[in-house]
Structures are given as C-alpha cells and as structure tokens.
Amino acid sequence: VGKTLAEKILSQKSGSDAWSGDIVIAQVDLVFAQDTTGPLTIRQFQAGGFGRLANPQKTALFLDHAAPSPNRQISNDHVLLRQFAGQTGCLIYDVGGGICHQIVAESLAKPGDVIVGADSHTVTAGALGAFATGMGSSDVAVVFALGRTWFRVPESIKIVLSGKFTRGVGAKDLVLNLIGSIGADGATYKALEFSGEGLANMGMSGRFTIANMAVEAGAKVGLFPTDSTTRDYFRLQGRSNHYQPLFADSDASYERKINIDLASLEPMVAKPHNVDNVALARELKGTKIQQVFIGTCTNGRLEDIAIAAGILKGKKRHPETRLIVVPASAQVMLEAIRENYIRSLVEAEAIILPPGCGACLGLHQGVLARGEACLSTSNRNFKGRMGSPEAFIYLGSPATAAATALTGEITDPREVM
Amino acid sequence: LLKGKVFKFGDNISTDHIIPGRLAHLRSNLPELAKHVLEDADPTFASMVKAGDFIVAGNNFGLGSSREHAPLVIKMAGVSAILAKSVARIFFRNAINLGLPALICDTDGIDDGDELEVDLGQGTVYDITKARRLTFGKLPKVMLDILDEGGLVTYIQKYGDFKL
Numbered sequence: 001v002g003k004t005l006a007e008k009i010l011s012q013k014s015g016s017d018a019w020s021g022d023i024v025i026a027q028v029d030l031v032f033a034q035d036t037t038g039p040l041t042i043r044q045f046q047a048g049g050f051g052r053l054a055n056p057q058k059t060a061l062f063l064d065h066a067a068p069s070p071n072r073q074i075s076n077d078h079v080l081l082r083q084f085a086g087q088t089g090c091l092i093y094d095v096g097g098g099i100c101h102q103i104v105a106e107s108l109a110k111p112g113d114v115i116v117g118a119d120s121h122t123v124t125a126g127a128l129g130a131f132a133t134g135m136g137s138s139d140v141a142v143v144f145a146l147g148r149t150w151f152r153v154p155e156s157i158k159i160v161l162s163g164k165f166t167r168g169v170g171a172k173d174l175v176l177n178l179i180g181s182i183g184a185d186g187a188t189y190k191a192l193e194f195s196g197e198g199l200a201n202m203g204m205s206g207r208f209t210i211a212n213m214a215v216e217a218g219a220k221v222g223l224f225p226t227d228s229t230t231r232d233y234f235r236l237q238g239r240s241n242h243y244q245p246l247f248a249d250s251d252a253s254y255e256r257k258i259n260i261d262l263a264s265l266e267p268m269v270a271k272p273h274n275v276d277n278v279a280l281a282r283e284l285k286g287t288k289i290q291q292v293f294i295g296t297c298t299n300g301r302l303e304d305i306a307i308a309a310g311i312l313k314g315k316k317r318h319p320e321t322r323l324i325v326v327p328a329s330a331q332v333m334l335e336a337i338r339e340n341y342i343r344s345l346v347e348a349e350a351i352i353l354p355p356g357c358g359a360c361l362g363l364h365q366g367v368l369a370r371g372e373a374c375l376s377t378s379n380r381n382f383k384g385r386m387g388s389p390e391a392f393i394y395l396g397s398p399a400t401a402a403a404t405a406l407t408g409e410i411t412d413p414r415e416v417m
Numbered sequence: 418l419l420k421g422k423v424f425k426f427g428d429n430i431s432t433d434h435i436i437p438g439r440l441a442h443l444r445s446n447l448p449e450l451a452k453h454v455l456e457d458a459d460p461t462f463a464s465m466v467k468a469g470d471f472i473v474a475g476n477n478f479g480l481g482s483s484r485e486h487a488p489l490v491i492k493m494a495g496v497s498a499i500l501a502k503s504v505a506r507i508f509f510r511n512a513i514n515l516g517l518p519a520l521i522c523d524t525d526g527i528d529d530g531d532e533l534e535v536d537l538g539q540g541t542v543y544d545i546t547k548a549r550r551l552t553f554g555k556l557p558k559v560m561l562d563i564l565d566e567g568g569l570v571t572y573i574q575k576y577g578d579f580k581l
Binding site for chain 1: 429433439444483502506515578579
C-alpha cells in the first residue's frame, strides 16, 4: 500500500515510516506567529525560559492583523514583536508587507515542507504541497524553541476534481460547495487531498483559496500535489529552485473519496452565521448588502482583484453599498497598480486599503454596525466576527462580491458579466 | 475528581463567540479580556460561572481561529473542563496545552444547570442531577502527559523535549 501526501511528508520530516493514526515528532521548516497571536507566543516562550530560537532563519513574525495599528494597546504589541525579532534574529515582516499567508506563499513555503503557524489559515500553503497547519501560541512557542513538534498523522479524504469551471464560477464556489456538503466539522482532524484532471484547469490562486478554507471544514491540512502550474508559480516568484515534484502514491488509502465536476458548479454563498450554511447566489437575490469586502488570505490575490476590476470597470458601485478592496500583499498591490486594476476600482468608488487582515476579523477598517449585512470574500461568517454580533456576513467569490457591489444586493455574477 | 455545575451551549461555538477580534486590543490585558468570555454566545456567562464549573456543548466546539486566548480566558473563568460531542482541532490542542481538559462525549442528555462529577483518570462523567454515568474518549498518551504537567510549557520545561 502506498502513501497519501500527508503520510509522505510526515514520514520524510519525522524520519520514520508514518501512517495515518501514528503519532510522530516532525522537524518544522517554517514556524511563525502574527500580531494577535505573537505576543502570547513570546510570553509562553519566555515563561518556558527557552532563551534561544532553534532556527532564527526559519522563524518569522508578521504584523498584518492590525496594519497599521489602530490603537495604543496593539501598538505596544507591535513593539514587543519588533523587540523580540531584534533580540533573537528571527525574520520580521512589518506592517504594509501583507498578510502572513500570502507572504509565506510568495516567498517562503516549499513543497514537502512542514509549516506551523499561530494562525488557523496557515493551511493556505498546502496549495504548494506543504504540510502547513495552524496551532496556538504554546505549541508555536515550543516550535520556536525546539524546531520540531508532534503530530497525529491524519487520515486523508481524497477530493477528485474533473472538468473546467464555467464563466463566472471559480475556486471559492468550489470550496463553499464542498464545505456545504461535508459540513463545518466534516474533515475534523483529517487531511483534505485534492487531485484529478480538473487540477490542470485551476491556477495557483484558486488552489490557495481552496487550501485556505480547508480549516473551515475542520481539516488539519488541505494538500495539493505539485505540477507544471506549481512550477510556473515558483519561477514567477524567482525561486524555481524551490520546486519539486510531489504527489500521493496511486495506491494510497483514503478514508473516503469525493468527486467534484468543476463544470457542474454555480456561484455559491455562505449565509450567516456558519460557513457550511450555503446557498446558490441566485437564490439570495434581493438580499440587501451595505458593505462588500474584497480581500483576505482567501481572495486578496491579483487574480481576485482582476476579476473584480473586470466586472466594475467603467461602472459605479451601488450608492448604498460601500466597497472595500484590500490587496493581500504589497506585491499584489504593486501588480494591481501596474495592471490598472486599482484605477478601475477607485473609479468605481471602491476604497483601497493597505495589505492586511483588519476588516475580516472586525479589528478595524470596515467594522459592521448592528443590523448591517456584508458580502465578503473572506473565509468566516461567524456571529460577531466583523464587528456587531447583530451584523450578518455572507461569503462569496470576488466575482459575486463585485456583482453585489454594483447592484446593492446579493447577485449572481453571471447576470452582470 | 472535578465537580461543578453545567453551562450548556449548542453546536459550532466559535472562537469569535468566545473572544471576538474586536477585542484584539485586550489580548495583552488578560484579566480585562476574561470579563468578555463567551459574551456573544451567552452575555451572562462571565458573571455566573464559578470555579469548578463545566462548559458542555454540542458539535465542533471552538471552531475557527488559533487564538489560544480563547481556552485561556475559559480557564481563567474557573472552568474545570469542557465536554463536547466534538471539539475543533486547534482549540482541542490549545486547551490541553493550557492544562484545561477537553473531553469528547455524548452531551445530549446533559442539561444546563446539571451538577457533574468528572473523573479524568477513570474517563467517566457522572451527572448527579440525572443519576447517569457516561464515558469519554481517551486522549493520546502525549496529551495525557501534557495535561498531567499542567500544560505544554511546563511539560517541555520538565522533559526538555516531547516524549512519545
């Protein structure tokens, strides 16, 4: 019997013959925390008296959740992180650089890596074939100190993709459909492994979107094999040497298999207050939206902004619907400027904000009032997440978000394309 | 042996219910943050909970963010254990890492206000109010050891490494 991607990577990094259900200690290739989890990570590291980082060049801090800081308490947290980086020699990505998961994707993650981050959406790097997963501050503090951690090797669910997306439909619709069908705890403690000929029709950006939301089904990781699309991505990022072929064995064993035909999908929306509470966008026509938010580690990449700009170019947002656009990183911002997407969006009366997480978690820059509804391209619509616990969050694709910004109500993007 | 009263919650209690992002500025001020524990799920919880009490929930407790502050403020509120039909993965690891038992059992028959007795060593829950005994799923050895040492940081201080 062969191995799944999860079993292969954890065997390699633990130096053992690892199978699902085993508990292993694996070397960690990259460990990081961000500005809302980093301060507690540092305090736990100090409480343990650990003193030195195991691998300063494999340890990173990101200032992205409140970038720049909206208040003095978080400003103090930022100072703590900068001082820790200065003292230990770890990598630090200060405000303005972008969302941790986007920078990890652009610059740090490699196929076959084990990556641990004090942020649940660390799973994003699974799109590049990295066993990347979120943990809390104590676990991450110990990885800072030891350079390794323990894992239960997960059982894998194989998602077999076929066909090609139709116009107006994309990776976000696929992952919302998947979570809707297996449930918000449908993959708890497990790996989602994506495969099939449909992968050839899906770019890196869409793969990041899907891997990013694996955790919304409870999964430990969302893993993709590598192929020519992955290789091209590394080449464009100027790190061709980081590419390596990586795929599951053909005779690996899976807990279950799910087939998805990309051509059968339609624009999907998750309704308040759970990600698995999905409906077709067209079924929600008439739902008034006061704020559209395009950005986040889920859908703040150049391809996402290109889709939104394409729909909004030469038009104006609905007068009663705010439109907030946040590129996921400085690199994305620069490319969006170069491609004139930012111009099209500002002319459509969008607000462009600096790279970061802010509005997604109700921290700043797009906080919802009581009774307001938001259509967001983010990954979570939990009660209270974006501000008032009496606000309503709907999740959709960049195309659905842009279409909704035009009409002021939830709109199937195929109506306006 | 843990003993206390039940605060019952439903399915899918997220880390945003426990401590939402709008309180991120309080994460370096834990006593202040703890006053808001579970505010968006039950605004009276923080003022009613007493040392030793239990949180009993349905499926997927603690889904969402990796913020360890969520189990931390629950522990600071005096909760002695969380019992749920299932617990989201990151929250589960975080709770154990803080020495807060998260136990998987069928919670359907346990109601708000019930008095419980939990025997961690035996793996049993006794509902005193209902005169009913349940068992909970066993933790892997590494997690039992971490729990025994009162959390991950003290466990690593003691052993210097993970021991499987």
